[in-house]
Amino acid sequence: MANIHDVARVAGVSISTVSYALSGKRPIGEKTRLRIDEAVRELDYMPNAAGRMLAGTRTRIFALTAPLRSDTYAPAHMAFVLSVVTAARKYDYDVLLLTEDEATDGLRRVSSSRLVDGIIVLDVSMNDERADLVRSLGVPAALIGVPRNAEGLVCVDLDFEAAAGLAVDRLVDAGHTSLALLGHPAAVYERGSNFPMRFRDGFLRRAAEREVAASFTMVEKEAAQVRSALAELLDADQAPTGLVVHGEEGVHKTLLDAVAGRGLSIPGDLSIIAGVPTFDTSAFTPPLNVIPLIPADSCTRAVELAVQQLDGAVAPRVELVAPRYRDHGSVAAPRPGP
Amino acid sequence: MANIHDVARVAGVSISTVSYALSGKRPIGEKTRLRIDEAVRELDYMPNAAGRMLAGTRTRIFALTAPLRSDTYAPAHMAFVLSVVTAARKYDYDVLLLTEDEATDGLRRVSSSRLVDGIIVLDVSMNDERADLVRSLGVPAALIGVPRNAEGLVCVDLDFEAAAGLAVDRLVDAGHTSLALLGHPAAVYERGSNFPMRFRDGFLRRAAEREVAASFTMVEKEAAQVRSALAELLDADQAPTGLVVHGEEGVHKTLLDAVAGRGLSIPGDLSIIAGVPTFDTSAFTPPLNVIPLIPADSCTRAVELAVQQLDGAVAPRVELVAPRYRDHGSVAAPRPGP
DNA sequence: GGCATTTGTCGAAACGTTTCGATAGATGGA
DNA sequence: TCCATCTATCGAAACGTTTCGACAAATGCC
Numbered sequence: 001m002a003n004i005h006d007v008a009r010v011a012g013v014s015i016s017t018v019s020y021a022l023s024g025k026r027p028i029g030e031k032t033r034l035r036i037d038e039a040v041r042e043l044d045y046m047p048n049a050a051g052r053m054l055a056g057t058r059t060r061i062f063a064l065t066a067p068l069r070s071d072t073y074a075p076a077h078m079a080f081v082l083s084v085v086t087a088a089r090k091y092d093y094d095v096l097l098l099t100e101d102e103a104t105d106g107l108r109r110v111s112s113s114r115l116v117d118g119i120i121v122l123d124v125s126m127n128d129e130r131a132d133l134v135r136s137l138g139v140p141a142a143l144i145g146v147p148r149n150a151e152g153l154v155c156v157d158l159d160f161e162a163a164a165g166l167a168v169d170r171l172v173d174a175g176h177t178s179l180a181l182l183g184h185p186a187a188v189y190e191r192g193s194n195f196p197m198r199f200r201d202g203f204l205r206r207a208a209e210r211e212v213a214a215s216f217t218m219v220e221k222e223a224a225q226v227r228s229a230l231a232e233l234l235d236a237d238q239a240p241t242g243l244v245v246h247g248e249e250g251v252h253k254t255l256l257d258a259v260a261g262r263g264l265s266i267p268g269d270l271s272i273i274a275g276v277p278t279f280d281t282s283a284f285t286p287p288l289n290v291i292p293l294i295p296a297d298s299c300t301r302a303v304e305l306a307v308q309q310l311d312g313a314v315a316p317r318v319e320l321v322a323p324r325y326r327d328h329g330s331v332a333a334p335r336p337g338p
Numbered sequence: 339m340a341n342i343h344d345v346a347r348v349a350g351v352s353i354s355t356v357s358y359a360l361s362g363k364r365p366i367g368e369k370t371r372l373r374i375d376e377a378v379r380e381l382d383y384m385p386n387a388a389g390r391m392l393a394g395t396r397t398r399i400f401a402l403t404a405p406l407r408s409d410t411y412a413p414a415h416m417a418f419v420l421s422v423v424t425a426a427r428k429y430d431y432d433v434l435l436l437t438e439d440e441a442t443d444g445l446r447r448v449s450s451s452r453l454v455d456g457i458i459v460l461d462v463s464m465n466d467e468r469a470d471l472v473r474s475l476g477v478p479a480a481l482i483g484v485p486r487n488a489e490g491l492v493c494v495d496l497d498f499e500a501a502a503g504l505a506v507d508r509l510v511d512a513g514h515t516s517l518a519l520l521g522h523p524a525a526v527y528e529r530g531s532n533f534p535m536r537f538r539d540g541f542l543r544r545a546a547e548r549e550v551a552a553s554f555t556m557v558e559k560e561a562a563q564v565r566s567a568l569a570e571l572l573d574a575d576q577a578p579t580g581l582v583v584h585g586e587e588g589v590h591k592t593l594l595d596a597v598a599g600r601g602l603s604i605p606g607d608l609s610i611i612a613g614v615p616t617f618d619t620s621a622f623t624p625p626l627n628v629i630p631l632i633p634a635d636s637c638t639r640a641v642e643l644a645v646q647q648l649d650g651a652v653a654p655r656v657e658l659v660a661p662r663y664r665d666h667g668s669v670a671a672p673r674p675g676p
Numbered sequence: 677g678g679c680a681t682t683t684g685t686c687g688a689a690a691c692g693t694t695t696c697g698a699t700a701g702a703t704g705g706a
Numbered sequence: 707t708c709c710a711t712c713t714a715t716c717g718a719a720a721c722g723t724t725t726c727g728a729c730a731a732a733t734g735c736c
Contacts, residue, residue: 003693027714049693053721099423099424342723353686366685390724391691393690394723682734688727695720696717697716705709
């Protein structure tokens, strides 16, 4: 396999000239550069990664630590991983994958052996030991998700409060004056991540700001529970006409079945918006308007911030990604009251 | 960050002594080794990865190319990826993740820049361009799945024929004399991977060997189609009493519903074995006996073969992993005939 | 006690880059 | 024409390891 000396010999120049010609860090004469390009092609030269890492100060590799917790939705998880890789490649970075069982040891290993230039931390939970580790390692890093103690860390996450606010806005704008949020099971709000709370708070706050009635219900996953939660809401006085659903895929489907079972049409009788899912609500029957959690959005930004940390210091921060709204026709004006 | 010179200085030895002490490749005196260990701890020394790669002949990194085709079941896919990483770590290897869009370019890049020592190719399809590329690169590689042209390649896959044979054996051993295989939709047998055919062939061959009646039906995914396929089978003369199902998760569930809907009990009226799924059939109602496709089995072996290629040449081969049978109580003796 | 072998350690070369400083030649200004 | 500046190129050092060959000291054998 050809090395830079071979290229230099064939092109009749010194190796430093080859290096500068390829990196473009110093001006090289037109004719010389052409000869070098020619030699590179002829020899099928590609710089040796190890040599580069050693001489340069960069390895051009990021570590990605991606726990696969049992409550993680696998397709979404995969989408996050792939988004990170894709984003990293835009900056000419490769991604080394660390698994859950090696989370902290692996991070320690790859960072203190200088195998990676930085770390992307996926699916960060409230009390994530990786957060503290990353802080103590002092390595460039970007977390996706916000730990309880985010001090000194660079974090990226969807703006869940704004997302919920956006859902409220769309429903109120359509004319709804009584809204309900169907949330995760109670257990989710007690432990784990904080985003369900942030979504709930955003929902209630914006509803208050818009001066509309709003309720929040935690819904267990079982079909029967979903049905009874829906019944309780719709059978009440002042029943909500606009629903925001923040839950798992199955809950959405059960809910849609239950709505259909009651003979209600969407959006004729009931408007529904799905909140920050990672699955595709446009394939539901009927398709649901949605404020999706888009892996590429957070991942791209996280990689960007990691790259920036390499040359300029980036101030620690929690950066919230703006939510987007996708209309699939599940929101309309409420029926005029009886 | 400390380097080997620092360690040598603190321990009062030369750097080569440090290197040998850490690698164990030459005997080092007891006292010297202790001094070196002490210095390593004191300085929190960890060998620099780039220096190692450059001087040694190994990078201790494998590339993993894992396409995420739309028809891939994401949780299984993720399980394969994680299994590869876990297996690689056993050999002190890290894994660099390449995505679909960079499949061939990425492989070319990381192998000709000598960033990786070898390649693990996941989810290999019949006409997989990565197979030809890997062959032409001449880099140590192990494929999981078997391409049409496996010449010169090291491939690992589940022994689908044996798996189907195992299912037949268990049913026949339980006393069944009329079996049926419910397979994938017809389209799957026409394009894509060849394992559905291998499973089907294994089923029919073993049934013939065991001298029992056996039928094969391709089943579309829609619930109605599943139900009618089941009806057609069970309403026939000489209806099968033992079923083998090779399909997606949804098809299994629909099938179980349909069976229950006909008032049949499992395994009282009907014995069922699920063939080579990646999902968990023990959580079904009722739980199904299964010959699972276990990611860790193939991945471990693939990594092993990749590692072996690094020092001894490994002869090209297609290595089939033995299937395993898991009993969850869905097979019993058939009811005595009428 | 002399010689061959083993054990423990060292120095130096090699791996393949990047990059700093130097230099020769070309260009420009006065 | 002389000096300053700029452009294009080169040589050499540095990055941090591993490993080969050498060698001194310790050990074993007769």
